[in-house]
Amino acid sequence: MNRLSNWLGEFVHPPREARLDLGRRALLGAGLAGLGAKVLFGIAPQASKRSFNPALIRPPGALPEDEFLARCIRCGECMKVCPTNAVHPASLEGGVEGLWTPLLIMSLGYCDYECNLCSQVCPTHAIRQIEVPEKQKIKIGLAYIDRNRCLPWAYSKTCIVCEEHCPTPKKAIWFEEVEVRNIQGEKLTVKQPRVDPDLCIGCGICETKCPVKAPAAVRVTSVGESRNPENQMLLSNDNYGQG
Amino acid sequence: MAKKKRTSWIVWLRRLTQTGFFLLFCYLFLQTVYHPINKAGWGITFFFNLDPLLALCSWLASHALVGAMLLSLLTLGVTFICGRWFCGWVCPLGALHNFFTSLRGGRAKQKLEAGGYHSWQKAKYYGLVTFVVAAVLGANVVGWVDPISFFFRSLSISIYPAINKALVVVFTWIYDANPGIGPVRLTLVTEPLYGFLRKYFLAVEQPYYWGSLLIGTLFITVVALNFWRARFWCRYACPLGALLGVVGKNPLVRLKKNEEKCNSCRLCLVDCQGGATPDSLWKPSECFYCWNCKSDCPAQAITFTPSASQRCHSERSEESRSDSLVHTSERGSSLRCE
Numbered sequence: 001m002n003r004l005s006n007w008l009g010e011f012v013h014p015p016r017e018a019r020l021d022l023g024r025r026a027l028l029g030a031g032l033a034g035l036g037a038k039v040l041f042g043i044a045p046q047a048s049k050r051s052f053n054p055a056l057i058r059p060p061g062a063l064p065e066d067e068f069l070a071r072c073i074r075c076g077e078c079m080k081v082c083p084t085n086a087v088h089p090a091s092l093e094g095g096v097e098g099l100w101t102p103l104l105i106m107s108l109g110y111c112d113y114e115c116n117l118c119s120q121v122c123p124t125h126a127i128r129q130i131e132v133p134e135k136q137k138i139k140i141g142l143a144y145i146d147r148n149r150c151l152p153w154a155y156s157k158t159c160i161v162c163e164e165h166c167p168t169p170k171k172a173i174w175f176e177e178v179e180v181r182n183i184q185g186e187k188l189t190v191k192q193p194r195v196d197p198d199l200c201i202g203c204g205i206c207e208t209k210c211p212v213k214a215p216a217a218v219r220v221t222s223v224g225e226s227r228n229p230e231n232q233m234l235l236s237n238d239n240y241g242q243g
Numbered sequence: 244m245a246k247k248k249r250t251s252w253i254v255w256l257r258r259l260t261q262t263g264f265f266l267l268f269c270y271l272f273l274q275t276v277y278h279p280i281n282k283a284g285w286g287i288t289f290f291f292n293l294d295p296l297l298a299l300c301s302w303l304a305s306h307a308l309v310g311a312m313l314l315s316l317l318t319l320g321v322t323f324i325c326g327r328w329f330c331g332w333v334c335p336l337g338a339l340h341n342f343f344t345s346l347r348g349g350r351a352k353q354k355l356e357a358g359g360y361h362s363w364q365k366a367k368y369y370g371l372v373t374f375v376v377a378a379v380l381g382a383n384v385v386g387w388v389d390p391i392s393f394f395f396r397s398l399s400i401s402i403y404p405a406i407n408k409a410l411v412v413v414f415t416w417i418y419d420a421n422p423g424i425g426p427v428r429l430t431l432v433t434e435p436l437y438g439f440l441r442k443y444f445l446a447v448e449q450p451y452y453w454g455s456l457l458i459g460t461l462f463i464t465v466v467a468l469n470f471w472r473a474r475f476w477c478r479y480a481c482p483l484g485a486l487l488g489v490v491g492k493n494p495l496v497r498l499k500k501n502e503e504k505c506n507s508c509r510l511c512l513v514d515c516q517g518g519a520t521p522d523s524l525w526k527p528s529e530c531f532y533c534w535n536c537k538s539d540c541p542a543q544a545i546t547f548t549p550s551a552s553q554r555c556h557s558e559r560s561e562e563s564r565s566d567s568l569v570h571t572s573e574r575g576s577s578l579r580c581e
Contacts, residue, residue: 010493020492020528022368030369034376041382066381070305073297074386076396077288079452080403083277088453089400097382100396105453120283121275123291124301125309132281 044095052231054221056093057104057202060111060138061119061130064227065094071126074100078118078127084109086204087118102127104140106204106220107213111140113167113203136168141202142224142233143172143195150217152190156180162193162206162218172199173206173218197224197234251538257331261338268335272398273444290335290391295319295490296371296483297392300378300385319490324549326491330477330484331516331531336390337477341516341533343469351513358473360518364529367478371485390476390483393462400452401459407446414440478518478529488528495549498525498536504544511536511545521545 045051046065059078062068079087079102086109089100102118104111116135119127130138143162151159163173175191182188195218202220210216223233267289274284288311291297295315302308318329330337347357374385386392414437422429452458468475477484498521511521519530537545 007493007495020365020368020489022365026365026369027372030372031376034373035380037373037377037384038380038382067305070381070383071301071307072386073291073301073383073389073392074396075291075392076399077275077291080272080275080395080399081277081283083447085448085450085452089396089458091454097384099384100387100454100458108451108453115277115281117277117281117283121287123288123309123312124297124305 041095041097044097046095046098049230052222052228053093054223055103055105056090056098057106057141057204057220057222058225058227059087059102059104059118059127060135060140060201061116061127062102062140062227063126063128068126069094069097069101071124072101073124073126075123076100077121077123078102081117081121082109083115083117084112084208086110086208104204104220106207107216108208110204110208111202113205136201137226139201139224139226141204141220141222142197142200143202143204143206143218143220145193145195146215146217146219149212149215150193151212152178152180152192153217156182156188156190158188158190159211160191160193161209161211163191165205165209167203167205168199168201170199172196172201193218200224251534253534254538257532257534260332261341264333265335265338268394272395272403275399276446290395293318293329293333294389294391294483296385296389296486299486300374300383303375303378304381304383318487322487322491322494324495325532326494326496326527326530327484327487327517328532329487330481331533334390334477334483336394337474337531339394339466340469340474340476343466344473344516347470347473351510354473354513355509357471358515358518359512360520360526360529361472361478364478364518367480367482367485368488370480371482371489374482385482388480388482390481393465397458397462401455401462403446404450404452404455405459408449410440410445411449473518474516474531477516477531492528494527496532496547497527497550498530499546499548499550500525501542501544501546504542505540506542508541510539510541514539 041047046053046056058065058068063071074089076089079089086104086106087102088105088108090098090103092099093103094101113136114132116130116132119130119135122129145153147153151157160175163171163175166173173193173195175193177189178192179187179189202222202224204220206218207216207220210218222228223231225231271284271287271289275287278284292311292314294312295318298308298312298315301312318333321328349357370388374388377384414433417429417433418437423431465476465480472478498519500521505522507522509522514535515521516533516535517526517529517531519526521530521536532547534547537547
């Protein structure tokens with residue numbers, strides 16, 4: 001008992017070998033370095049809330065960016081578990097502070113419609129734990145058609161791959177049937193895809209499967225993501241006629 | 244030179260425990276995949292939950308904490324009693340560094356140079372302060388250097404994809420080239436082995452990650468530094484080690500040296516993992532409780548027991564806190580202990 005009280009007393013008066021011998025100035029310097037780092041992070045454009053990086057597509061369920069960066073421990077669990085190899089460590093898309101936080105690269109993988117594994121494994125719930133039905137309503141971005149690369153638009157060739165893969169219950173890609181002429185001068189009808197921004201959830205399967213590569217003819221950017229009311233292109237995210 | 248005695252059973256237990264936790268980490272890593280039922284296993288983030296540094300900084304930065312991370316209080320609790328036992332017995336990255344340090348071999352004199360305490364070991368405490376201050380201000384960037392996070396991320400992004408690729412390439416080459424004599428083909432052995440690896444180890448599809456070169460190079464560099472200084476990361480860089488060193492700077496279980504038996508042979512220093520100078524003034528905040536010193540001491544002068552500190556006022560104490568790599572302990576000055 002005496003040993004115990006001696007031991008507890010030593011937290012108040014540490015013995016010589018328990019002292020860490022850290023210089024006061026060096027400690028202050030270290031603290032200021034932490035402060036300085038935070039200040040430098042705070043002046044990055046991503047912190048301005050005015051400009052958003054189109055490549056910063058976070059996994060569905062990710063918290064709003066400030067909270068996300070405060071929780072994410074840059075561990076790579078979500079990157080390991082993602083079955084489609086869609087989640088990658090960011091370089092500077094989220095600023096220096098965002099180094100090695102997760103983002104999706106749709107040219108390499110897409111966010112599977114029936115999957116919520118990243119939200120299951122995140123140790124700090126920077127990606128909140130959500131069930132699949134909720135995940136399926138979260139937008140992580142929006143797809144857009146690059147009319148200069150898309151086969152029916154630019155080359156008068158038939159292609160319907162993006163619409164076929166679109167997983168939403170009412171497809172977020174629809175066709176306008178257009179009569180065009182091919183290189184021989186013959187008339188043909190092609191289905192030119194268009195994205196419906198109210199329905200698109202930005203899952204990226206269209207970009208991943210698009211037969212046009214480097215870059216794909218349909219691409220996803222972060223605008224329209226549900227978690228960020230500033231990064232929007234439409235006034236409302238509702239489906240047509242559902243208020 | 245005193246003859247090396249048989250290794251203590253505690254050292255074997257510690258090695259076994261380290262190996263066990265390391266394998267558990269690897270197992271949980273491999274389990275972090277899509278299983279056909281879309282459910283991550285329970286306890287998949289076990290090591291993250293044990294980590295008090297991640298819990299502290301995440302809580303400071305976001306003012307919220309996932310319940311499972313309270314398991315880290317267990318780590319802190321044991322650290323109060325047994326110092327940096329986590330570093331010596333549990334941490335999978337520590338086990339890896341331990342392993343690579345032990346690979347270097349070398350004579351005792353070289354080990355002393357590489358393994359002695361160096362004042363640069365204080366750098367990790369300053370690093371800890373930087374990251375904690377950043378976390379207080381909302382930037383949870385400690386994940387870059389936290390050992391569990393660092394190890395898992397490096398494995399995910401670089402090491403595992405590289406191993407996966409190498410194995411697939413080698414086995415596929417053997418399958419294609421089909422070397423052998425007559426009916427005896429190498430594939431008779433390699434194909435069943437490949438099937439086993441496919442089922443339990445290899446990825447369904449080869450993963451490719453952006454940033455893999457940088458992350459992989461950093462990891463390999465950190466591991467290679469063990470050949471320069473023993474357990475380099477653990478001693479000089481690890482902020483979790485620093486946190487546990489602060490929490491464990493006055494542990495209940497202490498190294499006790501029997502001064503009558505000790506003849507200053509300094510064998511205890513040769514294999515000291517943490518640079519805790521067991522030969523002179525023992526530094527609890529650097530000690531991993533690996534028990535190597537106790538095991539190696541030919542005079543059996545070292546024990547670890549629950550006790551209050553010895554409060555030794557040694558005339559050598561000024562020397563032992565100097566910046567020298569190799570201690571020059573003078574015999575003749577006796578220690579007066581309270």
